[in-house]
Amino acid sequence: MRRRIGFGIVVAGATALAALAASPRAQTSAPDWRAVEDETLRHYQALLRLDTSNPPGNEDLAAQYLKEVLDKAGIPAQIVASDPKRSNVIARLKGSGRKRPLLIMGHTDVVTVDPKKWTFPPFSATRDGGYVYGRGAVDDKDNLTAALMTMLLLKQQNVPLDRDVIFLAEAGEEGSTGVGIDFVVRDHFAEVDAEYCLAEGGGVTRKTGSVAFATVQTLEKVPRRIELVAGGVAGHGSVPLKSNPVVHLAGAVARIGEWRPEIRLNETTAAYFKRLAQISPPEIAKYYRDVLSTDPAVQKAADDWLFENEPRHSSMLRTSASPNIMAGGYRFNVIPSQATATIDVRLLPDENQDAFLDQVKKVVNDPTVEVRYPTAATRPSGMEARLDSEAFKALEAAVTRVYNTVTVPTMSTGATDMAQLRGKGVQCFGIGPATDFEDGPKGFGAHSDQERLLESELHRFVRFNWDVVTSLARVR
Ligand SMILES: [Zn+2]
Numbered sequence: 001m002r003r004r005i006g007f008g009i010v011v012a013g014a015t016a017l018a019a020l021a022a023s024p025r026a027q028t029s030a031p032d033w034r035a036v037e038d039e040t041l042r043h044y045q046a047l048l049r050l051d052t053s054n055p056p057g058n059e060d061l062a063a064q065y066l067k068e069v070l071d072k073a074g075i076p077a078q079i080v081a082s083d084p085k086r087s088n089v090i091a092r093l094k095g096s097g098r099k100r101p102l103l104i105m106g107h108t109d110v111v112t113v114d115p116k117k118w119t120f121p122p123f124s125a126t127r128d129g130g131y132v133y134g135r136g137a138v139d140d141k142d143n144l145t146a147a148l149m150t151m152l153l154l155k156q157q158n159v160p161l162d163r164d165v166i167f168l169a170e171a172g173e174e175g176s177t178g179v180g181i182d183f184v185v186r187d188h189f190a191e192v193d194a195e196y197c198l199a200e201g202g203g204v205t206r207k208t209g210s211v212a213f214a215t216v217q218t219l220e221k222v223p224r225r226i227e228l229v230a231g232g233v234a235g236h237g238s239v240p241l242k243s244n245p246v247v248h249l250a251g252a253v254a255r256i257g258e259w260r261p262e263i264r265l266n267e268t269t270a271a272y273f274k275r276l277a278q279i280s281p282p283e284i285a286k287y288y289r290d291v292l293s294t295d296p297a298v299q300k301a302a303d304d305w306l307f308e309n310e311p312r313h314s315s316m317l318r319t320s321a322s323p324n325i326m327a328g329g330y331r332f333n334v335i336p337s338q339a340t341a342t343i344d345v346r347l348l349p350d351e352n353q354d355a356f357l358d359q360v361k362k363v364v365n366d367p368t369v370e371v372r373y374p375t376a377a378t379r380p381s382g383m384e385a386r387l388d389s390e391a392f393k394a395l396e397a398a399v400t401r402v403y404n405t406v407t408v409p410t411m412s413t414g415a416t417d418m419a420q421l422r423g424k425g426v427q428c429f430g431i432g433p434a435t436d437f438e439d440g441p442k443g444f445g446a447h448s449d450q451e452r453l454l455e456s457e458l459h460r461f462v463r464f465n466w467d468v469v470t471s472l473a474r475v476r
Pocket residue numbers: 107139140173200
C-alpha cells in the first residue's frame with residue numbers, strides 16, 4: 001500500500017467548503033460532501049462495470065445509464081447517435097444567458113483489455129486498498145463521473161446560473177471519433193456550442209504521495225502520418241543492386257530518426273517550462289530555463305538533455321517524427337521492388353502541413369523514395385485556449401483551493417476530442433484527478449492492465465469540478 005496524504009485531503013476539503021461559505025456570491029448551501037461521495041462512487045462503479053471496450057464500443061450501455069440518471073434528477077437529456085449502439089448524451093442546465101455556455105464532457109468508450117492480465121477483472125470496479133480498479137478508471141470514466149456529479153449537484157442545490165452548463169458524454173474517443181465527437185460537432189453543434197469546455201487531458205501529479213503540481217491542457221499537437229515508399233527493380237538476392245528499396249528505405253528512415261525539427265515555442269509551452277522550472281529541483285530546473293534561452297547553443301544543450309532524459313518534453317518543443325513501421329521483402333533470396341515505412345508525425349498546431357512534408361522530403365533526400373501523407377488529418381488544428389481567460393483563472397484558483405498547488409498549462413503531444421471543439425472556436429481545457437507519478441511506470445496508468453484511481457482522489461476531483469463550474473457559471 002502506498003502512502004496517502006490524509007492531511008492534504010482534509011485541509012483541501014475544508015478550504016474548499018470555507019471558500020464557498022465565505023464567498024459573497026454563495027447563494028446556495030455547499031453540498032453535503034459525505035452524501036455526495038456515496039453517490040459519486042455508485043455512479044463511478046456502475047459506469048466502470050459497463051463494458052464499453054472500443055472496438056466495438058457499445059457506448060449505448062453507458063448512454064442509457066446516464067440518461068436514466070439525468071432523467072431521474074429532472075435534467076433534460078437527449079441521446080444522439082449515428083449508430084444506435086454507439087450513442088452520445090447531451091444534457092443542459094439553463095442559465096440566464098448573460099454569458100455563453102460552459103460544456104463539461106467525458107468519453108464513454110474505453111480501450112480493449114486482455115482479461116488474463118488483470119488481477120481484478122477489468123469490468124468489476126473492484127475496491128481494494130483505497131483504490132478502484134477497472135478499465136476506464138482514469139480514462140475517462142473519472143472525468144465522466146465528475147461531470148455527471150457536477151450536473152446533479154447544480155440541479156440538487158438549485159444553483160442560479162449566468163450561463164448554461166452543458167454535459168456531453170461522447171462515444172468513440174479511442175480511435176473512432178466518427179460516431180462521437182465528429183458526429184456531434186457536425187450534426188449537433190448548436191446543442192454543444194460553448195464559450196469554454198472542460199474535458200480530459202490534464203491532471204494533478206503526486207510524487208511520493210504528495211501533490212507536486214497540476215496541469216491544465218490548453219493545446220494539443222495534431223497527429224498525421226507520413227508514408228515513405230521506396231521503389232526499385234526486383235531481382236535475385238545473389239546479385240546486390242544499387243536500387244535495392246530496402247537499403248534506400250533504411251537510409252531514409254535513419255535520416256528521419258536522427259533529425260530533430262526546429263524548436264518552436266508557443267504561449268502554452270513557454271509558460272509550461274517557465275512554471276515547471278519554478279517548482280523543480282535546481283539541477284533539473286536549469287534545463288527547463290535553458291530551452292527558453294535565445295542563445296541557440298544553450299537551448300541545444302538543454303534540448304539534447306531532454307531528448308535523452310525526458311523525451312515527452314523534447315516532443316513538446318517541436319513537430320516530431322517517429323518512424324514506427326517498416327515493411328519490405330518476403331523471402332531471403334529476392335530483392336523486392338518496394339519497401340514502405342510509416343512515420344508518426346505530431347505537428348505543432350500552427351505548423352504548415354505541406355511545408356513540413358517538403359522538409360521531410362529534403363531530409364530523406366532520395367529520389368527513389370516517395371514521401372506523402374496517405375490519409376487526411378483526423379483531428380483539426382485548433383486555437384490555443386487563452387491563459388488570460390476567465391476559465392483559466394477559475395481553474396488556477398480552484399487548483400489552489402482544492403489542491404493547494406501550482407497550475408501548469410500544457411500542450412499534449414497526443415490528441416483528444418477537444419481538437420474538434422477547438423476547431424470550432426471553443427476554448428477547451430483538459431483536466432483530471434490526482435494520480436501518482438510512480439503509478440505509470442508500475443503499470444497502473446491509463447490503458448494499462450491494472451488501471452486504477454484512488455477513491456479519495458476521485459472525490460477530491462468532484463469537489464474540484466464543482467468549484468470550477470460554480471465559479472464560472474454561478475450568478476454573480
Ligand atoms: Zn481518454
